[in-house]
Amino acid sequence: MKAHCICLTNQKGGVGKTTTVVNLGVCLGQRGYNVLIVDNDPQGNATSGLGCRGTIHNGSLYEALRGSAVLREACLDTDFKGVSLLPSSPDLAGLESEWSQGQPWQHTLQRVLAECQDTYHYILIDNPPSLGLLSICGMTAARSLVIPVQCEYFALEGLHAILDSVQRVRRVLNTNLALAGFLLTLYDGRTRLSREVAAEVRHHFPAETFTTIIPRSVRVAEAPSHGLPVVTYDPNCAGAVAYQTWTQEFLDRESQRKSPVAREIKKIDRKPHTSS
Ligand code: ATP
Ligand code: MG
Numbered sequence: 052m053k054a055h056c057i058c059l060t061n062q063k064g065g066v067g068k069t070t071t072v073v074n075l076g077v078c079l080g081q082r083g084y085n086v087l088i089v090d091n092d093p094q095g096n097a098t099s100g101l102g103c104r105g106t107i108h109n110g111s112l113y114e115a116l117r118g119s120a121v122l123r124e125a126c127l128d129t130d131f132k133g134v135s136l137l138p139s140s141p142d143l144a145g146l147e148s149e150w151s152q153g154q155p156w157q158h159t160l161q162r163v164l165a166e167c168q169d170t171y172h173y174i175l176i177d178n179p180p181s182l183g184l185l186s187i188c189g190m191t192a193a194r195s196l197v198i199p200v201q202c203e204y205f206a207l208e209g210l211h212a213i214l215d216s217v218q219r220v221r222r223v224l225n226t227n228l229a230l231a232g233f234l235l236t237l238y239d240g241r242t243r244l245s246r247e248v249a250a251e252v253r254h255h256f257p258a259e260t261f262t263t264i265i266p267r268s269v270r271v272a273e274a275p276s277h278g279l280p281v282v283t284y285d286p287n288c289a290g291a292v293a294y295q296t297w298t299q300e301f302l303d304r305e306s307q308r309k310s311p312v313a314r315e316i317k318k319i320d321r322k323p324h325t326s327s
Pocket of ligand 1: 070237238
């Protein structure tokens with residue numbers, strides 16, 4: 052077994068990266084996969100969203116990246132079947148300035164995760180909302196990217212900015228980085244803006260945008276305060292059903308990786324830029 056490493060990234064904040072990571076992780080665990088969620092964000096939202104805040108004993112991602120903790124020991128079991136967590140801690144915020152002192156940092160996460168490639172089917176990296184060093188490290192460690200896109204104004208401009216940075220990472224650090232797809236999130240079908248943005252993203256990126264859309268839902272927003280992903284907090288609500296449906300779509304696309312669906316970002320990038 053060699054883990055498939057997926058990074059959830061978007062430099063824009065609050066678009067549903069963490070929500071998607073914890074729900075995808077738990078849905079994959081429910082389907083029998085072994086999953087490691089890497090909380091690559093000093094905010095630690097994936098750590099608290101999985102109910103693991105305060106349970107860090109043998110180091111966190113910060114120590115693992117600095118080489119002062121053993122990866123296996125830093126990874127926590129969660130209450131969710133098949134799901135482990137490499138937790139974040141506030142120290143992680145200082146790592147970018149330590150790294151910028153000069154030592155090579157780009158492949159640090161990739162090297163750390165290489166140790167557990169045989170333990171997990173999937174490694175899911177929750178990137179912070181920036182294009183800083185931690186984000187680049189996350190993209191360098193991954194084989195493919197899922198980019199959550201909030202259905203709001205300026206979404207398309209944001210996507211072109213991400214694709215530019217993805218291109219740079221591909222060119223210099225990770226030539227095999229592929230795009231798993233764009234996931235439309237926080238969709239409110241009652242508003243014209245949500246409907247228009249979703250239609251526009253699909254128009255520009257028809258093959259790359261997942262069919263499933265994640266609706267805006269109060270239950271999704273409530274779940275993290277209970278330390279639960281919505282798929283266990285309220286499995287029958289619209290948000291939970293959407294995450295289960297999307298997980299299946301994601302797996303189906305994975306199984307057809309050689310198909311045009313798994314096309315590379317280079318091809319996408321040739322499309323003309325039109326603003327929303
Ligand atoms: P950041 O960039 O700060 O890391 P993020 O991209 O990880 O943010 P989330 O933390 O997943 O975004 O979501 C932002 C907020 O929106 C959270 O409070 C979350 O509970 C809420 N949220 C996410 N998805 C939904 C949804 N489908 N319906 C309602 N609320 C949602
Ligand atoms: Mg987040």
